[in-house]
Amino acid sequence: MNRPYNFSAGPAAIPEEVLKTAAAEMLDWHGSGMGVMEMSHRGKEFISIYEKAEADFRALLSVPPQFKILFMQGGGLAENAIVPLNLSRAATVDVVVTGSWSQKSQKEARKYASTVNVIASNEADGHRSIPDPASWKLSRGASYVHVCTNETIHGVEFQQLPDLAALGSDAPLVIDFSSHVASRPVDWSRVGVAFAGAQKNLGPAGVTVVVVREDLLGHALPICPSAFDYKIVAEHDSMYNTPPTWGIYVAGLTFDWLLRQTEGDLSGVAAIEARNIAKARTLYDYIDGSQLYVNPIDPAARSRMNVPFLLRDESRNDAFLAGAKARGLLQLKGHKSVGGMRASIYNAMPIEGIHALVDYLREFEKSHA
Numbered sequence: 001m002n003r004p005y006n007f008s009a010g011p012a013a014i015p016e017e018v019l020k021t022a023a024a025e026m027l028d029w030h031g032s033g034m035g036v037m038e039m040s041h042r043g044k045e046f047i048s049i050y051e052k053a054e055a056d057f058r059a060l061l062s063v064p065p066q067f068k069i070l071f072m073q074g075g076g077l078a079e080n081a082i083v084p085l086n087l088s089r090a091a092t093v094d095v096v097v098t099g100s101w102s103q104k105s106q107k108e109a110r111k112y113a114s115t116v117n118v119i120a121s122n123e124a125d126g127h128r129s130i131p132d133p134a135s136w137k138l139s140r141g142a143s144y145v146h147v148c149t150n151e152t153i154h155g156v157e158f159q160q161l162p163d164l165a166a167l168g169s170d171a172p173l174v175i176d177f178s179s180h181v182a183s184r185p186v187d188w189s190r191v192g193v194a195f196a197g198a199q200k201n202l203g204p205a206g207v208t209v210v211v212v213r214e215d216l217l218g219h220a221l222p223i224c225p226s227a228f229d230y231k232i233v234a235e236h237d238s239m240y241n242t243p244p245t246w247g248i249y250v251a252g253l254t255f256d257w258l259l260r261q262t263e264g265d266l267s268g269v270a271a272i273e274a275r276n277i278a279k280a281r282t283l284y285d286y287i288d289g290s291q292l293y294v295n296p297i298d299p300a301a302r303s304r305m306n307v308p309f310l311l312r313d314e315s316r317n318d319a320f321l322a323g324a325k326a327r328g329l330l331q332l333k334g335h336k337s338v339g340g341m342r343a344s345i346y347n348a349m350p351i352e353g354i355h356a357l358v359d360y361l362r363e364f365e366k367s368h369a
């Protein structure tokens with residue numbers, strides 16, 4: 001029997017093959033007599049899991065050698081504090097506000113930076129577009145510029161990273177790519193730090209992947225907890241404190257799965273990206289052509305990962321969700337701050353899931369016409 005299609009925004013669907021491997025290895029990982037959760041993080045078994053996960057993530061996203069890959073705890077929200085603790089130098093920080101997540105980031109940074117400047121915002125249009133980087137009011141001498149490259153709740157995504165150097169700034173760019181990591185390539189020449197909680201696109205909650213350029217290590221504020229100091233974490237290969245071993249293991253299985261994906265001549269992230277483009281296009285095209293559903297986001301800023309949509313007749317919301325659940329289409333309810341529906345269609349969602357959703361959208365619209 002097929003499992004239902006799970007449209008949760010996070011924690012979210014994990015590739016079925018990954019879940020099956022984790023289940024098969026639960027009691028005995030590779031003949032070691034131990035499950036991964038029971039292993040010392042310093043033993044050779046776990047070290048081999050860790051080294052493969054790190055190497056596979058580096059290969060998957062073509063992370064250049066001058067970047068360290070850290071596996072930390074605390075999720076995206078903890079990084080909102082950990083980033084200014086490491087990079088702000090207690091000076092000025094620039095933030096671009098494009099939705100709920102970057103809004104939280106700018107608030108948290110105020111605890112550690114002397115000044116936080118919101119250098120651009122899409123608040124006036126209800127977080128439905130991406131402000132043109134040419135219009136950003138970059139601060140002179142900012143310690144860094146923070147952007148959330150995919151706003152999970154509002155469904156807006158940067159289709160390319162801003163080129164701060166071309167805008168006359170030498171500040172490092174910090175990206176919160178929690179909800180679209182590994183869904184598309186990253187132009188690392190434009191990035192200083194990238195962080196992502198795993199539970200949207202990489203695996204279970206509990207591990208945060210942080211990619212940090214080496215020259216940005218070693219500038220933490222004196223009050224920065226040692227376990228959150230990027231330099232200390234990097235020097236200890238993410239084992240200054242006990243790392244989230246289970247999360248690293250399942251994320252590692254997911255990296256391995258991602259690397260093996262193919263689409264025509266493409267493989268790895270290029271294949272996944274092509275698939276994500278096709279998935280998103282299929283869903284947006286249907287919504288745009290319908291009489292009942294609407295997606296209000298500027299088409300140039302629409303997320304490939306999170307597709308919020310409203311029913312023009314909101315009195316039908318409960319019936320819509322009940323019918324979806326009965327069909328094996330789970331967790332489509334929108335975030336409470338936006339309302340309506342949201343289909344999160346991360347890497348683990350196959351195109352068949354999109355077709356099943358569109359079939360249901362069509363049928364529901366017809367039966368309620």
Ligand SMILES: *Cc1c(COP(=O)(O)O)cnc(C)c1O
Pocket residue numbers: 010074075076077078101148150151152176177178179197200
């Ligand atoms: C989910 C999410 C977060 C928060 O992650 P936590 O693990 O709950 O701290 C941060 N940023 C973005 C873009 C997210 O989607």
